Amino acid sequence: MNCIDFTTTPLNEIYGSNCFSDSEMRTRLPKSIYKEVKKVQDGTEALTLEVAEVVAAAMKDWAIEKGATHYTHWFQPLTGLTAEKHDSFISPLSDGKVMLEFSGKELIKGEPDASSFPSGGLRATFEARGYTAWDTTSPAFIREDDSGVTLCIPTAFVSYNGEALDKKVPLLRSMDALNREALRVLKVLGVDAGKVTPTIGPEQEYFLVKEDLFDKRSDLMLTGRTVFGAMSAKGQEMDDHYFGSIKEAAASFMKELNYELWKLGISAKTQHNEVAPNQFEIAPIFDSANVATDRNQLVMASIEKVAKRHGLKALLHEKPFAGVNGSGKHNNWSMSTDTGLNLLEPGDSPEDNANFLLFLVAVIKAVDEYSPLLRASASNSGNDHRLGANEAPPAIISIFLGDQLESILDALSEGKTVKTESGQTLEIGVTSIPSLPKDLTDRNRTSPFAFTGNKFEFRMVPSSLSISGPNVAINTAVAEVLSEFADRLEKASDLKAEIASIVKETYKAHKRVVFNGNGYSDEWVGEAEKRGLPNIKSTIEAIPLKAEMSSVELFSKHGVFSKEELESRVEIYLEAYSMQINVEAKIMVEMAEKQIYAAASRFSKSLSETILKTKEALTSFDTSAYEKTLTKLSENINGLMTKTEELKALIAKAGDEEDVAKAASMFRNEVFAKMGEVRVYGDTLEEIIPRDEWPFPTYEDLLFRL
Numbered sequence: 212m213n214c215i216d217f218t219t220t221p222l223n224e225i226y227g228s229n230c231f232s233d234s235e236m237r238t239r240l241p242k243s244i245y246k247e248v249k250k251v252q253d254g255t256e257a258l259t260l261e262v263a264e265v266v267a268a269a270m271k272d273w274a275i276e277k278g279a280t281h282y283t284h285w286f287q288p289l290t291g292l293t294a295e296k297h298d299s300f301i302s303p304l305s306d307g308k309v310m311l312e313f314s315g316k317e318l319i320k321g322e323p324d325a326s327s328f329p330s331g332g333l334r335a336t337f338e339a340r341g342y343t344a345w346d347t348t349s350p351a352f353i354r355e356d357d358s359g360v361t362l363c364i365p366t367a368f369v370s371y372n373g374e375a376l377d378k379k380v381p382l383l384r385s386m387d388a389l390n391r392e393a394l395r396v397l398k399v400l401g402v403d404a405g406k407v408t409p410t411i412g413p414e415q416e417y418f419l420v421k422e423d424l425f426d427k428r429s430d431l432m433l434t435g436r437t438v439f440g441a442m443s444a445k446g447q448e449m450d451d452h453y454f455g456s457i458k459e460a461a462a463s464f465m466k467e468l469n470y471e472l473w474k475l476g477i478s479a480k481t482q483h484n485e486v487a488p489n490q491f492e493i494a495p496i497f498d499s500a501n502v503a504t505d506r507n508q509l510v511m512a513s514i515e516k517v518a519k520r521h522g523l524k525a526l527l528h529e530k531p532f533a534g535v536n537g538s539g540k541h542n543n544w545s546m547s548t549d550t551g552l553n554l555l556e557p558g559d560s561p562e563d564n565a566n567f568l569l570f571l572v573a574v575i576k577a578v579d580e581y582s583p584l585l586r587a588s589a590s591n592s593g594n595d596h597r598l599g600a601n602e603a604p605p606a607i608i609s610i611f612l613g614d615q616l617e618s619i620l621d622a623l624s625e626g627k628t629v630k631t632e633s634g635q636t637l638e639i640g641v642t643s644i645p646s647l648p649k650d651l652t653d654r655n656r657t658s659p660f661a662f663t664g665n666k667f668e669f670r671m672v673p674s675s676l677s678i679s680g681p682n683v684a685i686n687t688a689v690a691e692v693l694s695e696f697a698d699r700l701e702k703a704s705d706l707k708a709e710i711a712s713i714v715k716e717t718y719k720a721h722k723r724v725v726f727n728g729n730g731y732s733d734e735w736v737g738e739a740e741k742r743g744l745p746n747i748k749s750t751i752e753a754i755p756l757k758a759e760m761s762s763v764e765l766f767s768k769h770g771v772f773s774k775e776e777l778e779s780r781v782e783i784y785l786e787a788y789s790m791q792i793n794v795e796a797k798i799m800v801e802m803a804e805k806q807i808y809a810a811a812s813r814f815s816k817s818l819s820e821t822i823l824k825t826k827e828a829l830t831s832f833d834t835s836a837y838e839k840t841l842t843k844l845s846e847n848i849n850g851l852m853t854k855t856e857e858l859k860a861l862i863a864k865a866g867d868e869e870d871v872a873k874a875a876s877m878f879r880n881e882v883f884a885k886m887g888e889v890r891v892y893g894d895t896l897e898e899i900i901p902r903d904e905w906p907f908p909t910y911e912d913l914l915f916r917l
Contacts, residue, residue: 229353230476263315271313274362284321284343378679385686388769395697404548411503416538418526425524435528443911487536488914529593537597538674545666577688579724582608604659609726611658624719657730806906851892
């Protein structure tokens with residue numbers, strides 16, 4: 212694909228060519244049908260079979276023109292990956308020929324076998340029935356790969372009884388909740404809007420390594436991270452990779468990646484070198500939460516697919532390499548009306564600024580009250596390695612506002628005088644707040660939840676995780692606070708005074724969550740504890756919070772999750788944690804016993820023979836340096852094998868535990884802890900044994916070759 216030439220094939224012709232976009236629908240559908248589809252997308256009308264039949268026919272014709280032979284309902288089960296079952300368009304005729312068909316029923320609903328997907332006890336394994344339902348708001352797309360050309364239809368996935376078995380259903384429910392409560396507030400404020408949508412711009416970080424090196428590391432192949440690896444002499448300490456000139460191999464990969472994404476209508480806007488060697492980032496333009504979630508899954512899949520074509524392997528794990536920057540997603544979140552108003556954009560008029568402050572403090576309160584849920588939404592085993600260092604935020608959730616905005620809110624909440632640019636005393640809803648520059652925040656990289664001018668950047672999200680969960684938590688938490696605000700505003704006799712009271716009271720009650728300093732410092736840990744902010748350090752502590760009574764009440768009230776759906780997710784995610792650590796531990800044992808021990812033994816034998824032969828040939832020759840090395844080598848071989856035996860026993864013990872929560876705790880506190888002890892000996896042996904005798908590629912190989 213290095214022959215891609217945007218001069219012979221203009222970008223505006225490429226962009227969206229594999230996406231059944233709004234413009235494609237408008238071109239191919241009768242006007243009346245197109246209007247009906249738009250009403251369905253807006254949520255004002257239900258989809259009818261008659262409309263679906265026309266859309267299905269147009270979609271089929273478009274896909275076949277693109278070379279498609281099959282279609283699939285593309286969905287996102289609780290594995291965190293995507294899933295699909297392909298059906299061909301062909302329908303046999305009695306004369307031995309076929310016709311190409313795709314009905315409205317087939318578009319609206321599918322029935323994949325659901326028995327083997329995680330359900331967390333929502334269904335028995337023998338109950339196979341599950342349904343996929345077309346998400347009309349997320350455009351269908353064409354996928355081209357070695358299996359052919361396939362029409363992919365984004366869908367929700369539910370059980371026979373209607374429980375959510377996927378990532379999309381709760382997200383759509385949370386978007387409805389936020390829309391409902393935000394519209395209540397806007398109606399009282401006199402703001403014209405028919406719909407409020409959470410909008411997301413997810414930045415995606417990843418590593419690239421040479422595929423032939425990757426194939427020689429069984430830990431990378433099976434777990435996505437290195438369980439052994441001594442740090443190379445050079446890491447990221449010189450900051451020379453960050454925003455540096457992009458290597459030709461990476462640039463060639465990025466060119467084709469952009470080509471693939473632009474064909475899908477994914478507006479990949481920014482790409483650059485990240486902090487760690489061979490680490491990169493790509494960022495798209497904002498989209499609605501569910502479309503952004505779908506497209507982020509496509510971005511991850513495209514990164515992996517295109518990398519392979521270039522002899523590379525993409526690593527989406529949060530911490531593939533110890534000692535250098537980990538990878539995350541920066542989940543940029545805001546709220547926009549169907550009239551184009553960003554509710555987190557400071558305005559120019561007193562009324563606009565009052566509204567901005569109202570929605571701003573709503574987010575502040577939501578983050579403070581529901582920070583455990585946000586922390587749980589950004590939890591997986593990989594993120595436990597990443598949080599708290601190397602430009603990842605700490606596990607303590609706080610909000611960064613920037614000094615100017617914080618000082619304004621501090622003064623308002625304390626009843627102190629704030630002067631505007633014209634010298635007036637600031638009064639909410641009467642005068643305008645001082646002009647806030649777009650870059651009023653300094654993009655505090657230690658802040659988990661930073662305000663960046665007209666949006667919040669949730670920096671804690673893991674790189675491999677679907678952004679659905681974090682956005683479900685944010686949407687629902689903010690919806691709850693807005694419902695409380697709406698209750699007050701709808702009863703207010705003096706609207707301006709009530710807005711001012713809400714802003715002042717809310718900020719004063721929740722300013723503890725605002726912190727503009729260094730989130731990595733030990734001082735902040737102590738200060739956060741004094742403020743009463745939770746410090747949830749691991750996934751196994753965070754995940755059970757999803758099903759606590761406060762979480763059940765919140766999500767049930769807004770129709771996002773039932774109690775049973777929350778409990779199922781706790782079981783699924785804890786079990787997934789245990790399985791991941793189990794695989795990592797087992798591959799560590801295998802590498803220790805079959806590769807490192809074997810290499811160390813060979814070198815030990817060679818060194819011993821050298822010492823003996825030297826003493827025989829030169830009786831007066833000083834062999835103390837050889838002997839010191841041999842002693843160090845022997846000590847670490849013994850340490851490695853002793854700790855490996857202890858690790859094997861702990862793996863078996865944790866694997867025998869039937870209680871999901873107890874098993875996860877054992878894998879975290881016993882197995883994972885013991886893995887750290889094994890690694891010390893393995894990494895020390897790597898530093899002793901000659902490079903040409905080490906059994907797998909080193910960090911230097913992986914991080915500095917491309």
